[in-house]
Amino acid sequence: MSIGITDEHQELAASLRKWATSLGAVEAVRAAEGRVDERFDDIWAAAEEMGVAAIALPEAAGGGGGTVLDEAVALEACAYELVPGGLLGAAIGAIVTGTPGRHGVQVHPGGLVWDGGTAGAADALDGLDLSARHGAPVEGGEIDERVRRTAVTLAAAEASGVARWCLDTAVEYAKVREQFGKPIGSFQAIKHLCAEMLETAEAVTAAAWDAACTADAADDEQWAFAVDVAQAVCFSGAVEVAKACIQVLGGIGFTYEHDAHLYLRRAVSLRALVGSADSAATRLTEAAVGGVRRRVDVDLGGLDEPLRAEARATAERITGLPAAEQRAALVETGYLTPHWPAPYGLAADPVTQVVIDQELARAGVARPDLVIAGWAVPTILQHGTDAQRERFVRPSLLGELTWCQLFSEPGAGSDLASLRMRAERVDGGWRLTGQKVWNSVAERADWGICLARTDPDVPQHQGITYFLVDMRSPGIEVRPLREITGEALFNEVFLDDVFVPDDCVVAEPGDGWRLARTTLANERVAMASARLGKSVERAVDLAGAGLGPVEAARVGHAVALATVCGLLAVRTTLRAIGGHGPGAESSVAKLLGVRSRQSSSELVVELQGDAVAATGAIERDADGLAADVWEMLNTRCLSIAGGTTQILRNVVGERILGLPR
Structure with a gap:
């Protein structure tokens, strides 16, 4: 951190x-x-x-x-x-x-x-x-430009130190200061404020780290880009964290005797010294329009040398196959999921994963997206029977089986412990009855992973079982849900006395909550792409056609945030390569990534002025404004799907910052 x-x-x-x-x-x-x-x-x-x-x-x-x-x-x-x-x-x-x-x-x-x-x-x-x-x-x-860049680079490091002190001070105070008989850190408002401080502090630290890394490199263009990201992000970020610290501290934080104001003064002073964040953002827009992107080259310290030749040869062999045969080759070599255990993967350590990624990218081989299978199959691998692994894993990797997830219910979204779908024991298996919702690809899925309550008489987390449901079973009805885009990408699924045999229960009855949170011990790591994301790249294209100074600065800030999101992924990967577990970067990456995608898609629409008011057909596959509006509407789901932003901030506050429940 x-x-x-x-x-x-x-x-x-x-x-x-x-x-x-x-x-x-x-x-x-x-x-x-x-x-x-x-x-x-x-x-x-x-x-x-x-x-x-x-x-x-x-x-x-x-x-x-x-x-x-x-x-x-x-x-x-x-x-x-x-x-x-x-x-x-x-x-x-x-x-x-x-x-x-x-x-x-x-x-x-x-x-x-x-x-x-x-x-x-x-x-x-x-x-x-x-x-x-x-x-x-x-x-x-x-x-001299070198003086300016060096100054911003090192001042950003100081800004990171200020932000870290303010975050730590606020969190420690929130753990012990009591109001209404409870530590204030148990109040959701304080928990969210501290989580937001962590998000900002991680962004400040990542940008400061990258500016310092590139200062030692020979690529002047990359250093200039990283410095402008730091100037756009670090100093206002440090000021915001310092202000939030005083807010958490309350009255004591407003006193001259507390040190918090000294750090706020340092942060505001640094921001004034380095110059306008908007000026840096405008330079980022100009650079991005000219084709510059932040490309992070990771030094693997020679650990890649024994692996490189074989990985390159394998990737070149795969790319030489017909397109229809490449997926099977990726599965056979373990290169589709190298972090999974053999025989379905290579149990690859982080360095091996990065090398494989690099060589597949160099050879132009794109891995197919496993979608829901990427969540279902690891659970089967880790907790399923040999028969289940034999039946489901390889066909899923080959794309012969499509999966959907049957977790959320109308009354239990992020709160899965409150789900009501019941499963009753019958001869040879279970009968499932209830309703699931927000299920993507359920209309064409072969199988679904499903949580259902098998014991209503025990505590909520203990009475849930993890089922594999054949989506062609009698009693299943899939109804499309039309979303705000006008399309139906989600579904609601009704199960009426659906039979699931015992051999489709994963682990033991009552283990469902534990299984729902499963990840493989050897987690996937990957280097971030140099691309800025769909909407940010679209905003850069619009900037290339000419924008006013205010709009150009806004595009630059979007470029900076998208770049920081990529840097967080790089830092997580470097931690893994160094033998460390994920730090706070991985926990806040989704929160910042959602903010980046939502705000940039909205920016793209705003940049096109009042034409949006006369946009008729809104289509994902259209060109221009119609597709931009679709993307803007569609990204609203990102702060809801997979756990709402508010729930995730609760999780960050409790599990990363250690705030009380």
């Missing part, structure tokens, strides 16, 4: 936070209130001795021999503890000039000299951020 993903970076951050705590940084900031002549010399001396600002310099130049990413990890840790006294300016100056020391840096013509007041300038200014002393503006002159 910080910029550093590797063990080494996490150890660096922990060490520096421990060191920074020993400095009494916040106490020094408070003691310096109103004293513009205070330059935090004692803290600077300690930082200089530690070499914090020179981590990215070569050892021959008096530095630590590290990378810009190493420096970003360090600055994030120091900002978490609100270390004052010019570390940011010194780090920027060290990278730009190649020399360590106490630097002041000017990023914009006529703008303040960052940390100039702690670097020895006589005209130190007393500003909003009580932990900094900036210098008076210097008029004239051109600012």
Whole structure:
């Protein structure tokens, strides 16, 4: 949950936070209130001795021999503890000039000299951020683009540190502060606010991490793109998290005695120093129109070398087959589902999965989408009988069987424990009666995975059983549900005394709740695509045809959010490659992804003005505005399907942040 993903970076951050705590940084900031002549010399001396600002310099130049990413990890840790006294300016100056020391840096013509007041300038200014002393503006002159990008990159790391402190502080307070006899963290409003803080903090951290990663790469175009994403996302994001922290803290957060306002001041000051987020967003639009996308190349540390040749040869062999034979070849090789156990997959570790993905993509082989089978079959693999695996797994992989999911009911959507469909024991099996709803592809499915209540006399979670239902069975009626798009992609399914034999019960009666939450222990990992998503790409196309400055900035913000969603997936994959379980990125990725898809599809329609009011036929497969309106309407389901956004925020609050129920 910080910029550093590797063990080494996490150890660096922990060490520096421990060191920074020993400095009494916040106490020094408070003691310096109103004293513009205070330059935090004692803290600077300690930082200089530690070499914090020179981590990215070569050892021959008096530095630590590290990378810009190493420096970003360090600055994030120091900002978490609100270390004052010019570390940011010194780090920027060290990278730009190649020399360590106490630097002041000017990023914009006529703008303040960052940390100039702690670097020895006589005209130190007393500003909003009580932990900094900036210098008076210097008029004239051109600012080197490398200076600006370096400044935004490292300032984004500080913004991440500020956001992390604010999130942690709010969550810890919400766990212990009681109102109405309960911890306030148990109230849904507070839980949602903290979950939203986590979403924003993860976005800030991912963008800051990526800007620092690309600063060390040779691709100037990619660095420029990543820096603009960071400028568009990180600073306003840190301000929002700081404001939300004060909101959770309530009255105590509004007092001068609490430290929360010091972090809000740092966040607002950083945002002012780096410049307009809209300007960065406009540059992103221009870059995207020109074909630039963020392409993340992951260093697998040589672990891929023993795997690469075989994966490439297999992928090339598959792509050389007729299209009709490629799916079967993917199944035979295990490349369709490499994370599944043999003989249906390869039990592939994360590195192997990434290599296979890369080589299939290079060869132009597209995996078919398993749709609901991707949820049903893992449950059968892990909990089913040998006979069930033999009967269902391979035919499903080959596309010979189509599945639907019969979980939700009119009175039990996200709350599956409240489902009412009953299953009664009969000779040789069970009789199922009830209604299911929101079932995609049920009209053409061969089989359905179905939860039904088999014991009404035990606690709700214990009386549910997991059935495999033949959708051709007598007593099943499928009725289409017409959605707001005008199409019927979902169905409601009525089961009237439908017989399901015992050999179609997965695991034991009463195990249904546990099985419904099954995932394979070796989960799927994948690198994010460079594409921005359907609606964002469409918005970029519209921008290429010409938009006003306000609209161009809005498109750029959509590009930034879509890019961040991809970065979250990359960070999750890198954690897996490093042997770690998924972090908070994977938990908030759906929430941010839904926001991106919904807001970008709405933006596309807005960009086309009042023509939408006269749009007649709305069709998914149409061209232009008719298809755009269909997409805008259709994406409204994303914050409902698979658990509503509100329910997911409850889950994030409780399982990730540890807030009480």
